[in-house]
Amino acid sequence: MTPEDASRFIAYVLRHAPESIGLTLDAEGWAEIDALVAGAVAAGRALTHAQVVQAADAGAKKRYALSADGRCIRALQGHSTPQVRRSFEPAEPPAVLFHGTATRFLASIRTEGLRPGTRQHVHLSADEATAVQVGQRHGKAHVLRVDAGGMQALGHAFHRAENGVWLTDGVQPRFLSGWPSSV
Numbered sequence: 182m183t184p185e186d187a188s189r190f191i192a193y194v195l196r197h198a199p200e201s202i203g204l205t206l207d208a209e210g211w212a213e214i215d216a217l218v219a220g221a222v223a224a225g226r227a228l229t230h231a232q233v234v235q236a237a238d239a240g241a242k243k244r245y246a247l248s249a250d251g252r253c254i255r256a257l258q259g260h261s262t263p264q265v266r267r268s269f270e271p272a273e274p275p276a277v278l279f280h281g282t283a284t285r286f287l288a289s290i291r292t293e294g295l296r297p298g299t300r301q302h303v304h305l306s307a308d309e310a311t312a313v314q315v316g317q318r319h320g321k322a323h324v325l326r327v328d329a330g331g332m333q334a335l336g337h338a339f340h341r342a343e344n345g346v347w348l349t350d351g352v353q354p355r356f357l358s359g360w361p362s363s364v
């Protein structure tokens with residue numbers, strides 16, 4: 182596997198489908214690297230221990246963390262698998278956070294607000310540039326502003342993953358701004 186394929190495969194297994202290679206994660210998302218590699222190989226994927234460690238170290242996004250003893254790996258956020266329910270500490274967000282989405286989702290978001298979809302949280306960022314990149318994954322990007330300060334004042338919890346991604350359960354439309362005139 183190329184390093185990119187390996188990272189994508191690891192993301193799929195650790196966030197969404199550990200059972201696809203017979204792997205069980207703990208509630209905090211940890212897997213033994215040896216078990217991840219063995220499961221992948223048994224499923225016909227040529228993944229090596231070195232590729233897993235490399236994926237954990239690579240990239241600005243810091244999707245993964247290794248345990249202190251180096252034996253285990255986990256995805257830091259983005260889980261949809263019910264095996265994982267990470268215990269994030271509440272954190273005080275900046276007054277404004279950003280959410281990058283695609284223009285084709287805006288009408289629905291304006292009515293329903295931001296929903297986590299298949300993931301366990303809505304993902305937000307502290308800077309607009311990151312939000313543009315996240316939105317571009319889905320089509321023509323549009324960045325919405327989230328009144329995180331207002332939400333927190335009303336009791337909505339925020340968490341900050343170790344890689345800087347902000348997480349919350351959902352965002353009601355009244356906390357969103359930055360709509361284009363066409364929506």
Ligand code: HQG
Binds near residue numbers: 282298
């Ligand atoms: C949209 C990547 C219609 C939402 C990124 C998004 C991020 C709605 C899409 C992380 C909606 C879900 C997460 C509503 C939300 N109606 N559409 N009511 N509410 N949406 O991929 O935030 O590369 O699950 O705007 O960097 O794009 O995986 O979430 O467009 O941090 O490490 O539904 O994934 O990181 O898409 O991305 P996603 P996301 P990784």
